Amino acid sequence: MASVIICGAGVVGLTTALLLARDGHEVTVYEGDPSVPPEDPAQAWTAWRRPGVAQFRQPHNLLPRFRGVLAEELPDVIERLVAAGCFEGSALHPLPPSITDHAPRPEDDRFRFLTGRRPVVEAVFAAAAVAAGIRVHRGVRIAGLLTGAPVLADTTHVSGVRTAAGAKAHADLVIDATGRRTRSARWLADVGAPEPSVDAEDGGFAYYTRYFTGPRQPVRRGAPYTEYDTFALLTIPGDNDTWSVTVVTTSGDAPLKALRDPEIFTRVVAACPAQAHWLAGTPVTDIVVMAGILDCRRRFVVDGRPVATGFAAVGDAWACTNPTAARGLSVGLVQAQLLRDVLREHADAPAEFPLAWDEATERVVTPFHDDQLIADRARAAAMNPDRTTEPPSTPSPFGAAAFHDADLFRALLETATCLALPRDVLTRPTIRTRLRTPHPDPTSPDPTPRPLTRTHLLRLLAD
The missing domain is CATH 3.50.50.60 (FAD/NAD(P)-binding domain)
Incomplete structure (x- = not known):
């Protein structure tokens, strides 16, 4: 060893x-940030500071592949995350309204995921390392x-x-x-x-995030990540009855820097029909900003x-x-x-x-x-507000059919959540066959309403 x-x-x-120690290796970890993570989840969020991690206060979604590795290797850490109040859900719920086949599949458990605020999640891993004698x-x-x-x-x-x-x-x-x-x-x-x-x-992205709390998690009415005109919205459940709403922009989009203002942030999110109800909670932070990634x-x-x-x-x-x-x-x-x-x-x-x-x-x-x-x-x-031509498109290899076919939607989720690479999923005979099968309404790949145009957005910023 x-x-x-x-x-x-x-x-x-x-x-x-943890993986190397459980394999018998002698492991020592050195961390530059001095503070010790609190055991209490509430204290981890309010009191723990990690200046060495730029995204420490930004949302984190622990995708199904993340959970799958833990289930295979470190199931006790899943138990610790749940005990700390992390949210458990399935990427299959809810299915797009255009999919009428709601019958479960034998391997649907692989789409389960976890979410939690980064300080809470990292504190759990730190406690697991201490318990393992690392x-x-x-x-x-x-x-x-x-x-x-x-x-x-x-x-x-x-x-x-x-x-x-x-x-x-x-x-x-x-x-x-x-x-x-x-x-x-x-x-x-x-x-x-x-x-x-x-x-x-430099990808050129900027992130404006606000955390909320309430008696229950918001019901999802669209994809976690939804693109609008020159911006996008990211909505993620969190631990202990918290959740986050993030407006994603390009860092060079000067007018959208006004999103630092909580009132303007609220106006913009409220104008997005699939996400407006995520504001129906008590804010627990101001607007947390990150750029230069x-x-x-x-x-x-x-x-x-x-x-x-x-x-x-x-x-x-x-x-x-x-x-x-x-x-x-x-x-x-x-x-x-x-x-x-x-x-x-x-x-x-x-x-x-x-x-x-x-x-x-x-x-x-x-x-x-x-x-x-x-x-x-x-x-x-x-997202570039100064573009003079149509941006290059990267259409999903599953096309609009994934929003009408339950199995193709699962294949799409596999690639989106790191369970598999598109090149591997697309070689499956069953997937190739279903992609050749006609599906209704092929021109409507995503049912999420998107009425918020750039012009409307700028009016909201100026009001």
């Missing part, structure tokens, strides 16, 4: 720690990497970490789980390793050679996309599970591990990132 250091005690870092050192910032004797010719070998206080900790494997703000490129450069391959672009992917094998051995990255420290799609945590858990599997085969072969890890990541995880990047670009173009 290997000794492992994980840098970062977010959800993905702690999940990685050493989590908070308030310890990683300043750089240690190196040891090479295990691969002409390649830097990482043998541990150096903290900002000057302490040294050695390990067989260092895992970067520090998230979007990772400093791994600097760490590697400082020990003479070549730069990883980095593809980055990069789509970024780092690859640590360049031209067929690892930039270093003894090092790996998971979650947002590896790749991140527009958080509106809620894929980050789900894909991060898939990657954590994959890392555990690769390490099972290569724990005693540090020279082979980086290539095996890169191959597995590219085969299993990267396609989710690439699909989302294409969708992000299309969404940003569609």
